[in-house]
Amino acid sequence: MSDSPEYRERKAFFDRVLTVYGRKPVLEVLQNPQLHCHALHLAQSNREQGLVRDIRALAESRDIPVNTHSREALARISRNGRQDQGVAVDVLCPAFRQFTDALPDLPPRARLLALDGITNPQNLGMIIRSAAAGEIDGILYARGGNAALGPLVIKASAGTLYRAPLLLCDSLPGALRLCRERQMEVCALAADATQTLFEFNPDGGCVYVLGNETEGVSPGALKEATRGLAIPMRNGVESLNVAVTASLIAYAGLMRPT
Structure with a gap:
């Protein structure tokens, strides 16, 4: 039985919702009038003083619904x-x-x-910032294996996470397979690849796979890759930080001669 239009519409809405937790991060969100907040959640055990009092007052001044929960229920939300x-x-x-x-x-x-397994929140945030600023149409983010989209990621992204084109999936290899079915190139960044990022000029759509900070691209994602690409290195340098690599990818198209 297929899902009803109402269910699909509601699900699509909540796919766009990011839950931010912690008193200072929440206060910063509420202080930013450019961010649309769906609801504020407070634990019933909170004392109505200090930051909690300021948070509630800000939410009420912006007509944001305020919901109170048991401590256990709030933990499930956050x-x-x-x-x-x-x-x-x-x-x-x-x-x-x-x-x-x-x-x-x-x-x-x-x-x-x-x-593909970006586990360091600072790296993830900086990757998102570069992708949002550069020539990237979407960031494929698997719910499992990557760092959670928490306060550290938000801070490292300088707040760009809220407007980044994040494309959510359950399995990265499965998403890459769908890209291949649409005739998109799937490029794994690898130090031993014979072609460099700056030599490659795709004719159609392309997915650049960034691997784990220590292990690199996972076997499952590597199986879906149609080619490998390397970053040229000099002076005995073996690798770059994954966030730096993301920046090079984001601007690689602008760096090629026309």
Whole structure:
């Protein structure tokens, strides 16, 4: 039985919602009038003083619904009961989409960045910042294996996470397989590849796979790759930080001679 239109519409809405937790991060969200907040969540055990009082007042001044919960219920909402400090807010991120929903709408020469086990929050945030600023049409983000989209990622992204084109999927290899079925190139960044990032000029859509900081591209993602690409190195340097590599990819098209 297929899902009803109402269910699909509701699911699409919540796919665009990012829950931010922690008192200072939530306060910063509420202080930014450019961010659309769906709801504020507070633990019933909070004392109505200090930052909690300021957070509630800001939400009420912006007509944002304020919901109170048991401590256990709030931990389920924040998904981080140890660090949420009894506070969470749902932020609507307009460019977040399910990958399968976004795939038909991608431009013919779409450039995607796929995150394959990026576990360091600072790296993830900086990657998102570079991708949002550069020539990247979407960031493939698998829910499992990558760092969670928490306060450290938001801070490292300088707040660009809220407007980044994040394409959500359950399995990165499965998403890469769908890209291949649409005749997109799937390029794994690898030090031993014979072709460099700057030599490669795709005719159509392309996905650049960034691997784990220590292990590189995973076997499952590597199996879906149609080619490998390397970053040229000099002076005995073996590798670059994954966030630096993402920046080079984001601007590689502008660096090629026309």
